[in-house]
Amino acid sequence: MPHYDKRDFPLSEIREHLEPGPIVLVSSALEGRQNIxxxxxxxxxxxVPARLACYIWSENHSFEMIRRSRECVINxxxxxxAEKVVAIGNSSGRHKDKFAEFGLTPEKAAKVSAPLIKECYASxxxxxxxxHMVEDSNLFFWEVVKAHVDRSVQARTMHYRGQGTFMIAGEELDMRNRFKPEML
Amino acid sequence: MPHYDKRDFPLSEIREHLEPGPIVLVSSALEGRQNIxxxxxxxxxxxVPARLACYIWSENHSFEMIRRSRECVINxxxxxxAEKVVAIGNSSGRHKDKFAEFGLTPEKAAKVSAPLIKECYASxxxxxxxxHMVEDSNLFFWEVVKAHVDRSVQARTMHYRGQGTFMIAGEELDMRNRFKPEML
Known part of the structure; x- marks a missing residue:
């Protein structure tokens, strides 16, 4: 498993890691328990402020932990x-600690009670x-209050296509010289 | 430029093409004008129903066309x-027809007035x-009412990272045999 050295990362630039659409691991904590x-x-x-939305199925054990704690970490x-991601997605945290079960390491966050996942390159x-849309639509609107990223890696993120298949992030295409400066 | 042969595609399976997080071209029509x-x-x-959300900056010329027509096509x-996508993103449709300017072909949609873009493999x-969140938050909630996809291609989609750079969709990872049947 790779070792990442995450550092503070500017909140205004988190799109670099989320906008391409990767699968993420959401960690939560409530009343002494944690989940992924x-x-x-x-x-x-x-x-600015850094904001994002996410949909969490209400049948997920994490849904209640996240709804009640009003915090999470997106890793x-x-x-x-890949093996761990799929195993986590195919199990429930209702009766176990997924950090222990899947050999992942919780790290203390700076501003929320939910832990970072050490084995992820960005948190x-x-x-x-x-x-206002949590109860009826399972939709959460978040402000990102702290970002941690290992900028030294070109991350091969996973992008879910359904049916058990993923796309793995491929090559980079640099089109900077075609952009108006104010559009960058 | 590639030629795609789009056919009817099941609405319940559109995640395959949208969940990985590609940049999309949104076409709209209002009062005899069209835009991208x-x-x-x-x-x-x-x-089921197939639903999605999107954020459209209110400074975009398309914002008013989409808000008022209450329809669009996501291509x-x-x-x-890539060259056309970047050029479209760096220009405004206020005073011109982007289909004509960028050599793209509008095709009649089945259920909405906005046109499909022929040169895109999925629409x-x-x-x-x-x-309810359009006015204050620029957030639109859509039902997809018709899908058109050329299933013969493994599409090399573009995923924006900011700063003029994109990630191009890479290799496929098939983890089907690690999923519980009910999770597929």
């Missing part, structure tokens, strides 16, 4: 963690910003 | 269209399902 779930339905909503795994601490 | 914009902030919300381009016709 896999999530694919999320989107950016703003740069971005790479393909090195974003989130506080619930707007809960 | 580039969009990276979108997410799946449900399978998925591949890297073959999803959308009707506004919930407008």
């Amino acid at each position: 779930m896999v999530m694919g339905w999320h989107m950016m909503l703003g740069f 971005v795994p790479t393909v090195d963690l 974003f601490e989130c506080r619930l910003d707007d809960d | 914009m580039v969009m990276g902030w979108h997410m799946m919300l449900g399978f 998925v381009p591949t890297v073959d269209l 999803f016709e959308c009707r506004l399902d919930d407008d």
Whole structure:
């Protein structure tokens, strides 16, 4: 498993890691327990403040932990963690600690009670910003309050296509010289 | 430029093309005019009915066309269209027809007035399902009412990272045999 050295990362630049659409691992904590779930339905909503939305199925054990704690950490795994990601997505945290079961390491966050996942190259601490669609639509609006990223890696993120298949992030295409400066 | 042969595609399976997080081209029509914009902030919300959310900056010329017509088509381009995608994202449709300017071909949709873009391998016709966050938050909730996909291609989609750079969809990872049947 790779070792990542995550450092503080500018909140205004988190799109770099979330906008391409990777599968993420959402960690939560409540009343002395912690949990991890896999999530694919999320989107950016703003740069400053850094905001995003995500959909969490209410049948997930994490749903109640996240709804009640009003916090979470969104961690971005790479393909090195593929086996663990799939195993986490196919199990429930109702009766076990997924950190222990899947050999992942919780790390203390700076601003929320939910832990970072050490084995992910990027982690974003989130506080619930707007809960008006949680109850009826399973939709959470977050403000990202702290970002940790290992900038030394070109991360091979996983992008879910359904039916048990993923796309792995491929080559980079640099089109900077075709952009107006104000559009960068 | 590639030629795609799009056919009817099951609405319940559109996640395959949207959940990985590609940049999309949104086409719209209003009062005899049509327009195209580039969009990276979108997410799946449900399978049946097929629902998704997207954020459209209110400064975009398309914003008013989409808000007032309450319809759009979400088209998925591949890297073959990279030059056009960037050019569209760096221009405004206020005073010109982007189909003509960028050599793209509008095709009649089945259920909405906005046109499909012929040069995109997948197109999803959308009707506004919930407008309560449009005014204050630029957030649109859509029901996809018709899907058109060329299933013969493994699409090399573009995923925006900011700063003028994209990730191009890479290799496939098939983990089906690690999933519980009910999770597929």
